[in-house]
Amino acid sequence: MPVDLISANHAAALAATLAGRANRTARGFCSGVYPITPSTECMEYLCGQQIEKGKVVRADSEHNAMGICIGASASGARSFTTTCSNGLAYMVENCVAAAGYRLPIVMSVANRTMGPPWNIWTDHGDSLLMRDLGWLQLYSADNQEVFDTVLCAFKLAEDPRVMMPALTCMDGFILSHTTAQVEIPSQEQVDRFLPPTKIPHRLDKVAHTLGQIETPHQSVAHRLQHHQAMLQARQVYAEIQDSFAEIFGRRPADPLVGYRTEDAETLIVSMGTLGVTAERVVDQLREQGQAVGSVRVRMFRPMPDEELRRFFSGTKRIAVLDRDVSIGFGGVLWGEVRGFAEPATIVQNYMVGVAGGDVRPEHMLNLLAELEQRQESGAPQIVEVV
Amino acid sequence: MTNEPALNGMALTERDRSEPLLRAGNSNCGGCGMSSLLQMLRRAAADRELKLVVPACCAAVTGGIFPESAFSIPTIMSTFASAASVATGVASVAQLNGEPTRVICLAGDGGTYDIGMGTLSAAAERNEDILYICYDNEIYGNTGGQRSSATPAGAWTTSTPLGKQKTKKDILGIMAAHRIPYAASVSLAHIDDTLRKLQFALDARGFRFLHVLSPCPTGWKSEPAMGIELVRLAVRSGLFPVFEVFDGERYLINVEPEFSGEALMMYLSLQRRFRDSGVTEENLRPNIERYWNYLRLMSGRIVPARRDI
Ligand SMILES: Cc1ncc(C[n+]2csc(CCOP(=O)(O)OP(=O)(O)O)c2C)c(N)n1
Ligand code: SF4
Ligand SMILES: [Mg+2]
Numbered sequence: 098m099p100v101d102l103i104s105a106n107h108a109a110a111l112a113a114t115l116a117g118r119a120n121r122t123a124r125g126f127c128s129g130v131y132p133i134t135p136s137t138e139c140m141e142y143l144c145g146q147q148i149e150k151g152k153v154v155r156a157d158s159e160h161n162a163m164g165i166c167i168g169a170s171a172s173g174a175r176s177f178t179t180t181c182s183n184g185l186a187y188m189v190e191n192c193v194a195a196a197g198y199r200l201p202i203v204m205s206v207a208n209r210t211m212g213p214p215w216n217i218w219t220d221h222g223d224s225l226l227m228r229d230l231g232w233l234q235l236y237s238a239d240n241q242e243v244f245d246t247v248l249c250a251f252k253l254a255e256d257p258r259v260m261m262p263a264l265t266c267m268d269g270f271i272l273s274h275t276t277a278q279v280e281i282p283s284q285e286q287v288d289r290f291l292p293p294t295k296i297p298h299r300l301d302k303v304a305h306t307l308g309q310i311e312t313p314h315q316s317v318a319h320r321l322q323h324h325q326a327m328l329q330a331r332q333v334y335a336e337i338q339d340s341f342a343e344i345f346g347r348r349p350a351d352p353l354v355g356y357r358t359e360d361a362e363t364l365i366v367s368m369g370t371l372g373v374t375a376e377r378v379v380d381q382l383r384e385q386g387q388a389v390g391s392v393r394v395r396m397f398r399p400m401p402d403e404e405l406r407r408f409f410s411g412t413k414r415i416a417v418l419d420r421d422v423s424i425g426f427g428g429v430l431w432g433e434v435r436g437f438a439e440p441a442t443i444v445q446n447y448m449v450g451v452a453g454g455d456v457r458p459e460h461m462l463n464l465l466a467e468l469e470q471r472q473e474s475g476a477p478q479i480v481e482v483v
Numbered sequence: 484m485t486n487e488p489a490l491n492g493m494a495l496t497e498r499d500r501s502e503p504l505l506r507a508g509n510s511n512c513g514g515c516g517m518s519s520l521l522q523m524l525r526r527a528a529a530d531r532e533l534k535l536v537v538p539a540c541c542a543a544v545t546g547g548i549f550p551e552s553a554f555s556i557p558t559i560m561s562t563f564a565s566a567a568s569v570a571t572g573v574a575s576v577a578q579l580n581g582e583p584t585r586v587i588c589l590a591g592d593g594g595t596y597d598i599g600m601g602t603l604s605a606a607a608e609r610n611e612d613i614l615y616i617c618y619d620n621e622i623y624g625n626t627g628g629q630r631s632s633a634t635p636a637g638a639w640t641t642s643t644p645l646g647k648q649k650t651k652k653d654i655l656g657i658m659a660a661h662r663i664p665y666a667a668s669v670s671l672a673h674i675d676d677t678l679r680k681l682q683f684a685l686d687a688r689g690f691r692f693l694h695v696l697s698p699c700p701t702g703w704k705s706e707p708a709m710g711i712e713l714v715r716l717a718v719r720s721g722l723f724p725v726f727e728v729f730d731g732e733r734y735l736i737n738v739e740p741e742f743s744g745e746a747l748m749m750y751l752s753l754q755r756r757f758r759d760s761g762v763t764e765e766n767l768r769p770n771i772e773r774y775w776n777y778l779r780l781m782s783g784r785i786v787p788a789r790r791d792i
Contacts, residue, residue: 305550
């Protein structure tokens with residue numbers, strides 16, 4: 098497979114382009130886009146592509162970029178957009194709507210701190226804002242993973258058992274602006290992986306209304322369907338990994354990426370590129386004879402609870418590293434995963450690299466040293482890295 | 484009165500009854516102008532294939548409760564500010580697939596003049612292939628009747644208990660400034676003119692905008708049966724000019740009013756929303772004159788050509 102040197106932003110856009118072209122025999126591709134640092138290069142790349150039966154609308158705002166994706170997807174087209182930070186916050190109302198209509202729109206987010214005060218550096222607080230809105234959420238740790246994840250996200254979102262929008266996240270700048278080798282499949286391979294988009298409830302000939310008024314019991318029924326479909330996504334993703342491996346010759350990463358976790362007494366749990374640093378730290382500590390492992394959460398929605406429980410079982414200590422702060426609570430990831438640990442396990446939350454702090458191995462080593470001293474879990478800690 | 488046939492042209496035809504765009508049993512208030520508009524739209528659209536985008540507004544309620552549909556065409560209910568962007572996506576995909584579908588936004592004044600203004604402006608600037616119809620009841624009807632920037636001066640609303648001070652936004656001026664292919668105001672009291680405009684706007688390509696003064700007995704505190712008559716009074720008095728603008732340049736006045744003071748007085752007195760603010764015919768007259776001077780200038784018609792009310 099040909100290898101190209103591209104940034105993760107371009108990798109996401111290229112994957113979306115190939116996916117868009119793959120729908121040329123069906124209802125095509127249509128996307129609304131709007132720039133914001135550090136997602137801008139993704140939309141710029143998309144604007145430079147010739148997509149057969151495809152259109153990229155240069156919108157006037159993120160809210161309307163998603164509005165355009167909604168109209169396109171509701172008309173049966175494949176649809177993709179990209180944003181982050183304040184752009185994502187501005188878009189949220191229509192993200193709720195996209196999920197409510199159950200439209201398989203894929204969005205790439207180059208995670209960035211929310212402002213003001215303005216800060217363009219990476220923080221997961223923006224995409225975590227979307228936690229409860231009925232979108233699938235996948236976090237990547239390198240450029241190849243970004244590329245593969247966007248392709249998988251289309252297949253996952255469009256699967257009739259799932260049928261909902263998907264968020265694919267990458268750390269702003271750390272990935273979005275880093276150029277690395279990415280294996281690029283042929284259009285023919287992508288065509289095989291992504292058959293034509295079928296949205297059964299799209300606006301077609303029959304008079305029906307999308308997004309109309311519901312009574313409470315109807316909305317509950319729809320929430321339940323949505324919830325169950327989201328839970329199904331774990332099984333569907335496993336099938337997608339198989340079909341991806343068969344067509345492209347490499348297997349996309351698991352929902353949870355464990356590293357040297359067998360016999361580990363201490364686990365580092367994190368998302369995004371923090372997980373890559375964590376793996377280097379694990380190597381160092383293993384050399385010193387310490388039984389440390391890492392679990393990188395790739396699939397945040399749906400939360401892979403069973404696998405988490407399996408990774409956590411028998412662990413003495415868990416450091417949950419959050420690149421986000423839920424002010425007045427602690428780390429969002431910590432809040433999500435701590436319940437899967439056994440009662441005797443010490444689960445300590447460190448919010449580290451928040452608002453773009455550069456987390457290096459020595460920082461993680463310090464945190465693990467602190468964790469080793471603990472007799473019990475303490476309050477979540479916001480850790481400054483300098 | 485040649486353009487106003489029996490029963491004001493609103494008598495139901497057999498087709499209106501058997502294949503209405505707005506189905507029987509919908510929840511609109513009696514005398515709602517939006518209902519009359521949809522009836523006219525049905526007649527104008529004939530066999531054209533339509534898709535409807537409706538933002539939050541009364542018409543989003545009109546659509547009915549899941550899984551029923553009061554609209555007999557495929558419809559998507561968008562968020563409040565997003566009608567024109569959702570319609571952009573729908574129209575783009577129709578275009579990519581070579582479909583003749585006409586995509587229509589049906590939005591209230593709130594979704595048009597206020598929260599959806601940026602969206603509307605952007606879709607107009609891109610000249611998307613959309614027919615955007617604003618049914619203007621001059622109020623946020625859905626939320627119980629607060630002011631919008633389409634509410635006229637002197638009108639009581641729940642958020643302007645002493646009557647609104649500011650005058651109404653000039654929406655057609657704004658749309659004309661976008662140089663879109665077609666923008667027009669529509670009087671439901673002038674049926675031939677309404678049908679002609681709807682048909683023209685349905686067939687034209689690019690961004691088309693129709694502004695419809697839409698009587699709202701609930702918000703205007705008026706008799707449901709008086710709605711069309713109120714529109715006629717608004718036209719006769721000069722308060723609601725009926726005109727069209729092609730490519731943002733060529734202005735055509737469609738109905739020459741008689742600027743009747745009596746009509747204006749009746750327009751005010753037949754709606755309780757104007758009762759307590761102290762607004763009078765004399766208060767409104769200067770603004771009407773100013774606007775008509777502007778219209779005469781733009782249309783190049785210094786002397787009224789035809790008195791046809
Ligand atoms: C973002 C957002 N803000 C507020 C509302 C509440 N809301 C729904 S409809 C509406 C007013 C609609 O007014 P208009 O567009 O004039 O339509 P009408 O109800 O008069 O038909 C408001 C304020 C909403 N749905 N969404
Ligand atoms: S409140 Fe007014 S606009 Fe809304 S349905 Fe009733 S009459 Fe029509
Ligand atoms: Mg209104």
